[in-house]
Amino acid sequence: MTILLPAVHAREIDLHGESAYPEEGAGVLLGLIENGDLRRVRRTLPLPNRWEDETRTRRYRIDPLDLLDAEEKAEEDGLTILGIYHSHPDHPPRPSDFDLERALPFYTYVITEVRSGGAGESRAWRLAEDRGRFEEESLTVVPDQMEDR
């Protein structure tokens, strides 16, 4: 399980987390699946955090209609939604029990720690088939000049 994240998109994810701070910021990762299970991110799409109350510092919610929209945009470009990224303000980039309870299979969940407003480490996770836990997915940031576009 590997997800390749071009540096330009890694920066977009960091910036989104920083601009949303101290609230959580989230969006979707669009891309392609190659050779079985190698995932390559081609685009990020920031989405509004629609969690209803002030606890957006600890929670995020992506509206189904926003997600449907994103899915349609992905399909127009011949891409697929590989996963979801979100920030953990002042918390480590590992999924919480709350993340586990709400997680969907298949998606790669990229979590970025944003400490005191500055983006830190990002890690990728995927829900295990038995829904009982997350498995870490290898997250490789691809330097810009190596990106084959």
Add this chain to the structure above:
Amino acid sequence: MNLVRIPTPLRPYTEGKKEVEASGATVMAVLEDLSLRYPSVRSHLFNGNGGLRPYVNIFVNDLDIRGLAGEATVMTDGDRLMIVPSIAGGSDAEALRPVDHAALRTNQAVIIGLLLAAFVADAPALVAVVGALMLLGSVRGRPAFAAIYRLLRSMGRLRPELLQDNPEPHRFAQLLGGVVLSLGALAFALGAASLGWGLTAVVVALAGINLFAGVCVGCALYYWLARVHVPGFSKSPPPGSVPGRRPTI
């Protein structure tokens, strides 16, 4: 027969298909039929009790079933059902709660006023009373002089200022103040008046820093103890705030 649109993350369970057929008289019946046709999709649609998982949103002909009859919404032949997940998550820490900072500031102002009055009137007994009330307030989980705040509020002199915060560190800060004043009272009782007034001055100074600079030293101490995992100290500061400083949002 109805067409069911499958969201990307569930397509691995429907042979990769974006749209599949299923039938039933209601939304629930269609989803049950879908789970019979593609058994591995079931655990991602339903929880252990047979209810829909919280992220599952169903639209019938582009209308959210929550605005219709929910899972009992009647399906007629040809109706198109869409399963669209809403994605949610968040970090581990428990959610913050609203804490009325106007009540905290009133409490600090009353404490400062009473302790200064005790010094001016040379009344160590008043120091003991304030300390005891602070301890009592901490045990009851409220500011010692909450009654005065409520009175001022009912007179329209003060308005609540609710900030998303943790109440525990404030309780701890007041407990700390109460303990220091109790030690001061003990010092007075043992005839060490200078020590008594010295400890009283510490509480006045810390309450003053909190009141005028918005820095709660006791709260900072609480967060530092939490950081080194001292049992009983579990909360971390609200995101974006320095330990002990008033939350910014």
